[in-house]
Amino acid sequence: MYKRYFKRLLDLVLALLVLPFWLLMLAVIAPIIYIQDKGTPFYNAPRLGKDGKVFKMYKFRSMKLNAPDLRNEDGSTYNSEDDPRLTRIGKFIRKTSLDETPQLLNIIKGDMSILGPRPDLPEHMNLYEGNEVRKLEVRPGVSGYNQAYFRNTVPWKDRIKNDIYYIDNLTFLMDIKVFFKTAISVLVQKDVFVEKTSNSKES
Template sequence: MYKSFFKRILDLILALVALPFWFIILLIIGPIIYFQDKGSIFYNAPRLGKDGKVFKMYKFRSMKMNAPDLRNEDGSTFNAEDDPRLTRIGKFIRKTSLDETPQLLNIIKGDMSIIGPRPDLPEHHKLYEGNEARKLEVRPGVSGFNQAYFRNTVPWKERIQNDIYYIDHLSFWLDIKIFFKTAVSVLKSEDVFVKESSTEATKNKKVSM
């Protein structure tokens, strides 16, 4: 019942409550993003949603206009603290995860959930193997199991298996644990940027459920 009904109701209520506070963030961050390079405030990224539907995921723009698209070997997006594509304000909003806050609008629209698998790029759909397409069984989330416990320290394929683990164990209490673990990770700025190999990072992480 939670997965099929109450989760969506809870998402909508919390997003509407948070919306006025997000408008304050928009009024502060928006002009800074614009005046640093006279570019757009938002970055609307196409992403895979529930059942493979493509939607526009909203983010505050953290990179310079017309920055090149860089990818890691596994096809995931490149992410590093010294990335020259980031603007000055972009480094700050990326590190504090403020760049993700416009996804409140995606939650209200029904594209996303507060907690769920992070959405993949549309072209990743054809790269899924075995049971990996199962991550599309639920709405993608602003945060999720990977973001709470590993953030950016595990490879893409491993993230997908963690997403499937989440789907198989989805419950109200698991969402609560992920929510508060995410809050702690954001406040500590843990694992925002990849600083070591994914294999070593995984070895050094211990997940406590």
């Protein structure tokens, strides 16, 4: 019952309650992004949603305009505190996770949930093996079990295993635990960046 109906209702109610505060945040962050790099404050990226449907995920842009596309060896997005592609405000919003807050709009639209597996790139559909496609059984989340407990410290394939574990054990109590663990993780700013070179992009 929670997984099929109540979770979506809770997402929508909480997102609408937070929306006025996010609009105030937008009024502060968006002009700073524009002033520093003279470009759009948003980064809109195609991502895999529930049942494999591709949607446009919203983020505050943290990288310079026309930054090169770099990826890790496993195909996941590159993420480093010393990434020269980051703007000054970009480094701050990445570290504080404020760059993810525009996904509030994705929650309202029904593309995403507050909590769920982090969405993959559309091309990752061809890289799923065995039951890994099961991570698409639920709406992707702004945060989730893997983000809360492991953040960016585990390889992409291990993240998928954690996503499937979350789906198999999804309850209201599980989401409460993940929510508070996420809050702690964001506050202490632990494991935000991965100090490892390869090839990636704004994630």
